[in-house]
Amino acid sequence: MFAKLIVSFAYFLDSSxxxxxxxxxxxxxxxxxxxxxxxYFDSLIIFLVLSTVSILIYxxxxxxxxxxxxxxxxxxxxxxxxxxxxxxxxDNSKARIIRYHEKMIELGLKPSAGNIMRTxxxxxLKYVFSPMSIxxxxxxxxxxxxxxxxxxxxxxxxxxxxxxxxxxxSFFKVLSDKKFEFNFLFFLGVFTIFISSTVMYVFExxxxxxxxxxxxxAVYWAIITITTVGYxxxxxxxxxxxxxxxxxxxxxxxxxxxxxxxxxxxxxEKIEIVHENKILAQANKISHxxxxxxxGRMGQTLASELEKGYKKFIVVDKEEAxxxxxxxxxxxxxxxxxxxxxxxxxxxxxNDVERVVITTENDALNLSILLTIKAENSNIEVIVRxxxxxxxxxxxxxxxDYVIFPYESVAxxxxxxxxxxxxxxxxxxxxxxxxxxxxxEINILDTNSMIGKSISQIGMEELSIITIAVLKxxxxxxxxxxxxxxxxxxxxxDSLVVIGEEDNIKTIKKNITRQLA
Amino acid sequence: MIKVVLFGYSKTGRELAKLLKxxxxxxxxxxxNPHQVAEANSDGFFARHSTFKDDTLLFExxxxxxxxxxxxxxxxxxxxxxxxxxxxxxxxxxxxLTLIYKKEDEKKMLLAGANxxxxxxxxxxxxxFRIIDKPKVSKILNLFALQSNKLSISEITxxxxxxLDGSHFNNIPIFKENNIIFLGxxxxxxxxxxxxxxxxxDYKIDxxxxxxxxxxxxxxxxxxxxxxxK
Numbered sequence: 188m189f190a191k192l193i194v195s196f197a198y199f200l201d202s203s204x205x206x207x208x209x210x211x212x213x214x215x216x217x218x219x220x221x222x223x224x225x226x227y228f229d230s231l232i233i234f235l236v237l238s239t240v241s242i243l244i245y246x247x248x249x250x251x252x253x254x255x256x257x258x259x260x261x262x263x264x265x266x267x268x269x270x271x272x273x274x275x276x277x278d279n280s281k282a283r284i285i286r287y288h289e290k291m292i293e294l295g296l297k298p299s300a301g302n303i304m305r306t307x308x309x310x311x312l313k314y315v316f317s318p319m320s321i322x323x324x325x326x327x328x329x330x331x332x333x334x335x336x337x338x339x340x341x342x343x344x345x346x347x348x349x350x351x352x353x354x355x356x357s358f359f360k361v362l363s364d365k366k367f368e369f370n371f372l373f374f375l376g377v378f379t380i381f382i383s384s385t386v387m388y389v390f391e392x393x394x395x396x397x398x399x400x401x402x403x404x405a406v407y408w409a410i411i412t413i414t415t416v417g418y419x420x421x422x423x424x425x426x427x428x429x430x431x432x433x434x435x436x437x438x439x440x441x442x443x444x445x446x447x448x449x450x451x452x453x454x455x456e457k458i459e460i461v462h463e464n465k466i467l468a469q470a471n472k473i474s475h476x477x478x479x480x481x482x483g484r485m486g487q488t489l490a491s492e493l494e495k496g497y498k499k500f501i502v503v504d505k506e507e508a509x510x511x512x513x514x515x516x517x518x519x520x521x522x523x524x525x526x527x528x529x530x531x532x533x534x535x536x537x538n539d540v541e542r543v544v545i546t547t548e549n550d551a552l553n554l555s556i557l558l559t560i561k562a563e564n565s566n567i568e569v570i571v572r573x574x575x576x577x578x579x580x581x582x583x584x585x586x587x588d589y590v591i592f593p594y595e596s597v598a599x600x601x602x603x604x605x606x607x608x609x610x611x612x613x614x615x616x617x618x619x620x621x622x623x624x625x626x627x628e629i630n631i632l633d634t635n636s637m638i639g640k641s642i643s644q645i646g647m648e649e650l651s652i653i654t655i656a657v658l659k660x661x662x663x664x665x666x667x668x669x670x671x672x673x674x675x676x677x678x679x680x681d682s683l684v685v686i687g688e689e690d691n692i693k694t695i696k697k698n699i700t701r702q703l704a
Numbered sequence: 705m706i707k708v709v710l711f712g713y714s715k716t717g718r719e720l721a722k723l724l725k726x727x728x729x730x731x732x733x734x735x736x737n738p739h740q741v742a743e744a745n746s747d748g749f750f751a752r753h754s755t756f757k758d759d760t761l762l763f764e765x766x767x768x769x770x771x772x773x774x775x776x777x778x779x780x781x782x783x784x785x786x787x788x789x790x791x792x793x794x795x796x797x798x799x800x801l802t803l804i805y806k807k808e809d810e811k812k813m814l815l816a817g818a819n820x821x822x823x824x825x826x827x828x829x830x831x832x833f834r835i836i837d838k839p840k841v842s843k844i845l846n847l848f849a850l851q852s853n854k855l856s857i858s859e860i861t862x863x864x865x866x867x868l869d870g871s872h873f874n875n876i877p878i879f880k881e882n883n884i885i886f887l888g889x890x891x892x893x894x895x896x897x898x899x900x901x902x903x904x905x906d907y908k909i910d911x912x913x914x915x916x917x918x919x920x921x922x923x924x925x926x927x928x929x930x931x932x933x934k
Contacts, residue, residue, distance in 0.1 A: 477836060483825070484805065484806070484807075484823070484825035484826075484829075485825035485826075485828045485829045485832075486829070487829075488825060488826045488829035488830065489829035489830075489832050489833055492829065492830060492833040493833060493836070496833070496836075496837055498836065498837075542836055544832050544836070546828070546829070546832070568839075570832050570835050570836070572828060572832075574715075575715070576718075576719070589832075589835050589842070591828045591831050591832055592719075592828075593824035593825060593827055593828030593831075594714075594715040594716045594718070594719050594824050595719045596824070596827045596828060596831055597716050597719075597803070597822050597823070597824040597827045597828075598716055598719035598720040598722075598723055599719075599723065600822055600827055601716075601720055601775060601777075601801050601822060602720065602723045602724065624900055626838070626841050627838065627841060628838070628841055651900055651901070653885060653887065653900075653901060655885060655918065668855065668883075669883055669884070669885050669918075669919070684841065686887065686900070687900065688900065
């Protein structure tokens with residue numbers, strides 16, 4: 188009965204539009220890295236943290252006024268709301284209930300309220316004890332009056348600031364990869380400290396040294412010595428004590444050196460990953476992204492053209508030499524092996540990618556990248572380089588939007604040079620010689636006053652624009668080559684393929700839109 | 705028949721040979737690698753093995769006599785350079801087109817005497833960029849290329865005493881009659897300069913000018929006959 192109530196409530200929430208809207212809003216505000224409001228909210232929280240901590244410091248030697256109390260209260264309320272919000276959206280409970288219910292129906296069992304409650308409770312508990320949640324809670328708890336003594340915990344609010352820095356996260360991640368080494372060092376340190384403080388206590392704790400009155404003093408001395416801080420408030424006086432100190436100092440030095448080398452090592456090992464995360468974070472913010480796989484000769488030329496055309500792109504290559512080039516040129520780059528699914532997933536599927544250009548010399552790799560992308564998302568346009576004419580067909584079968592076979596294109600260009608017939612594709616190469624002449628298209632919209640006029644009437648000839656073809660109603664299938672400019676009457680949705688000076692084409696496009704207004 | 709020497713049956717060389725196959729060219733394929741020679745022969749071309757390391761070998765293939773065009777498209781950059789230089793030394797008027805793989809080599813090749821250099825990677829990259837920059841235009845071009853009677857672009861040199869010799873830009877009905885688009889004129893004084901056709905400018909076509917036209921192959925062939933190109 189109770190279980191039924193929970194399930195129907197979950198279904199009710201799932202169908203409720205306003206609940207969904209509220210949930211989306213909370214998600215956008217707190218977690219969605221792509222949302223527009225999150226950066227503002229983050230800045231607000233950081234501001235509140237810094238101001239309340241400043242108040243705390245001021246409070247130590249001054250009496251705080253009513254206004255400051257107000258700020259503190261407001262800040263804490265916001266922190267509490269923030270935590271509740273995160274707690275709420277941390278795990279989608281209703282979806283979990285619905286899934287559970289459906290599974291139970293399939294199995295023909297009755298849903299049990301206990302089971303539902305337990306899984307939800309466990310999931311939520313998992314969130315409460317996650318490091319981020321603990322940081323948030325530590326920032327809130329000291330405000331509670333009976334816990335006033337824990338006021339210095341307020342300093343943990345500063346940790347909240349780190350929540351918003353991605354690089355720190357990746358730094359911790361790097362260190363956690365070296366867990367084994369750090370554990371070893373930790374135990375080595377504890378062991379050394381324990382041994383030397385015991386020996387010290389045995390030698391000097393019996394009244395020889397007035398500063399060592401307890402074992403704790405000996406431990407304090409050992410830690411201060413091993414870390415090479417050495418205040419000098421406790422110094423060994425007996426010969427035995429001095430000998431222990433010598434051993435401890437050299438041991439401490441070794442441990443420090445080891446620790447430093449482990450951290451540096453871990454960092455240099457993981458620098459690629461740190462860089463990768465940075466690039467992925469950047470890529471996440473770019474819309475209509477272009478990914479270029481392979482930064483060889485073709486990739487490099489393409490990248491420089493893309494940059495000239497103000498397109499946003501990322502180059503991916505696994506060769507160190509190519510990556511160095513990309514770095515020097517200041518492009519967004521990623522050193523990765525594109526034959527791995529995770530690379531394509533992180534880079535292509537998780538971002539707003541419009542096009543992918545695959546330019547490596549390895550056809551097998553090209554095909555693997557192409558198929559990986561097309562299998563997951565066929566909407567992404569893929570331009571692929573083929574390195575042999577037999578493979579052009581294979582790429583087409585694999586659903587490539589465009590296949591470029593550079594050796595054929597270059598041969599066409601060469602033949603064109605000696606004045607022969609060439610494939611229509613080579614028109615580009617001829618026009619490339621004079622960069623101000625371009626091939627473009629002009630679309631006739633149904634709101635244009637162009638409709639019903641002939642091509643020469645819209646002023647193409649005055650601007651020396653040559654109309655090569657008309658696509659009737661914009662459809663690729665019905666095109667008319669070399670239309671009669673005097674007699675062809677423009678219709679709705681016609682597209683004109685034209686050749687002309689870039690500026691002139693711009694002018695005619697402007698004319699068309701002006702008449703619109 | 706125009707005699708063409710194709711040095712290097714590389715990937716580019718193979719595509720070139722295919723394009724030149726059934727036209728008015730006499731093709732001589734040379735490669736320094738016996739395997740490539742065998743491949744060319746199995747593809748249906750007549751290829752010969754030669755290193756071209758010696759001037760006499762160049763003479764043997766007809767360079768310096770009746771060969772008009774030389775393509776240096778082997779896989780080896782330094783070999784291309786060497787052959788370009790040797791051929792230029794033998795024949796000052798030879799049209800030499802050399803393949804480059806690295807951008808840095810362009811100047812070197814031009815200095816060695818190549819009339820023009822081309823790079824498959826640059827051409828491929830620029831093609832990819834066109835697709836990204838103007839996707840619809842690229843689609844249309846693809847479509848044109850798929851037509852059975854392929855539309856093609858052609859450079860035609862106007863012979864002296866042709867019917868076009870001396871005619872003006874704005875009054876040439878012959879293009880329309882043949883369903884050909886007249887794109888413009890390649891200026892012979894400045895290499896690579898292209899004058900776009902316009903009804904507004906009153907340019908006079910002379911014999912010896914090279915015009916650029918667009919149309920189906922059959923129409924262009926017919927057009928060539930009409931204006932007296934042999």
